[in-house]
Structure formats: C-alpha cells, structure tokens
Amino acid sequence: MSSKTDIEVIIAGKVFTLSGYESEEYLQKVANYLNSKYNEYNKLPNFKRQPIDTQNILMQLNIADDYFKAKKQISLIEDELQRKEKELYDLKHELVSAQMKLENLSKNSNNRR
DSSP: OOOOEEEEEEETTEEEEEEESSOHHHHHHHHHHHHHHHHHHHTSHHHHTSOHHHHHHHHHHHHHHHHHHHHHHHHHHHHHHHHHHHHHHHHHHHHHHHHHHHHHHHHHHHHHO
16 A cells, blocks of 8 residues: 655645645646636636635536546447457457368368369
8 A cells, every 4th residue: 555645735826735645746636637627717707706605616516527527438438448349359259260261171172182
C-alpha cells in the first residue's frame, strides 16, 4: 500500500491541504480540474450574480455531469472493445478453419499423386 500524501493546493483562491494515498501529481491534477471549472464559470456574468450556495450547487451539478458523461464514454469504449475482441476471435477462428481446409486439400492432393 502506498504511503499517505499530504499536499497544499489552491482551489478558488483558498489554500487547502489534500490528503490521500494518491501521488502529489494526482492530487494537484484534481485541484487544477476544480480551478478550471471555477475559472470557466466565473467568466459567466449570470453565475457571479448567484448566491454562493447556488454557485456551489451549479458547480457540483456540472462536475457530476462531467462524471456521468465520462462514465458513459467509458461504457461505450468498453462495448466497442468487446465487439472488436469478438470480431478478432471470429477472424482467428476463420483463419484456423481455412488453414485446416488448406492442409486437408494439400494432403489430399499429395495422396492422389
């Protein structure tokens, strides 16, 4: 098991100490993601006019949306991978069958001589 990591990061202009068993790079990546979301939404005039509780809920909804879209994309990729693995299996089976037929034809041809 990895050792616990503590790292100070800045999120939305405030310093937080993140702790976990992930690498410092990963924890910083999470903080950077949150900062990019804050920056994205703070550029919207209507967002800034909302009460802070509403802003936080909107951010949480957006992050949840990103999560579910990524999860769906993973599912689609996994389905495509399974389809390609089945196709590869079928092609290998066809190749083996064709090789066996070729060997049989070759044996039959040699036996007729």
